[in-house]
Amino acid sequence: MLTTLQQLRLDDGRTVTCTSPAEARMLWGEMTEPHGFYQRAAACLCPGDVALDIGANIGLCAIMFADTCPGIQVIAVEPVPMTFRCLDRNIAAHVPNGISLEIAIGATPGTRPFTWYPNASANSGFFADREADDEATKIYLRNCGLDDKAIALITTGLHDGVPLEVGVTTVSAILDEHCRDSEIGLLKVDVERAELDVLHGITEADWRRIHAVVAEVHDRDGRLREVRELLGRQGMYVQTQQDPRLIGTELHEVFAVRPEPTD
Template sequence: MKLPNGLTVSHVNAGETALLYRDIFVERCYMQHAISLNPGDTVLDVGANIGMASLFLHLECQGLTFHAFEPAPIPYAALQENFSLHGIQGHTTPCALSDHSGAATLTYYPDSTSMSGFHADPEAESALMRTFLTRSGLDDEDVDDMVSGRHATQTVECPVRTLSEVIAERGITSIDLLKIDVEKSELEVLRGLADEDWPKVRQVVAEVHDIDGALERFTSLLHKHGFAVALEQDALLDGTEIYEAFAVRKGA
């Protein structure tokens, strides 16, 4: 697929890729609230999907090293191809990150791959998607087309690791940006970080689903480990459970 900026990417769904492009490249959703990068920095892209966030950050600041994680096989194949196609330096890994290691069952949505996850609720997610698309300006017919396949799911068994396991195995000494977009598993990702590894993290950007107090627990964990946290909610998601958290280590 050719993007509006002229680049070509491997992808899964054209409509989904167009929305990712708008959020990441046009709205610059990962570069707000004092988030910054410098050449030589290390970025962990957790829930990388096809790699649009990694591609944007690679173009935004040359010389970054990426560790990208995506458990769903079809988006992962596109992720690998996009890293190769655009010369993105680093590693892609076909696994999920959580608070334990082993294996887990992922609910995969072929028609909306970025909403795949371990805590699926197809009816609630269809309603959320309909709200977002309608507020985005799509007409009812287009919304119906994009939401109609939302209940079509597949289950995928995938490996699960903890963030600290990855840090130890790869000898990662600093994480200048930890980007998390894992559909209700974001707190589990942070809980997979051992106390001794927290000082290695300089910045965090995460989509957080505020279900049963998850947002407060997520921000409290960041505050505990020395981060200043800012929260935002996309106007298109006003009144929903979804927030964006931007965390920068104090004094960094």
């Protein structure tokens, strides 16, 4: 089990704090994938916008947003104490005027049980499912060309979970406290099967302030359709795609943007 903070040097020479350099390097690759929805979403940001990063993990997506559009404010949210320590350091080092918050996001405030995977922190969540998470990882690695022996070595113990109790707030509560009068250029959601919980915690008034949403959605029990429909009802144009390396899993990307008003 990984419980100590480590360092990863990115290709551009910057150093980030993490609990697993291998996981952090993989996540940075996802954030900087030129044809990915995260990059497309970041390109929509304008100086002065707020980017709200829900499920920020160690802050790599927040760093990418700040790199892509200097002059934005990033609010990065992560509930796991060990992961948050990394996030807080990375925001301070690499995201000017960034805010890091140690809390989970849901439909209503309170406290909830949460499962942390120390060896795969990005897969942690309210609805952690060790069997499903192992299988998704195996499919991903197989699609990347690894053989069964290597896959078994990588996935053994990967999703050994640690139960936690975490505080929960809502997107709208964060907006009310930290950016009551600002436009939300981008809402990013990566919360491992709790996507609808996050979206249901946004008031109608706050939805009108949100210009774009990028999310990872686990398509279980029709959730991808529900997310698409919810974003469509908010007047957004919605696109979905699946990374070829994730074909055969329930993981999909969603990008939704509010059309510019016409004269």
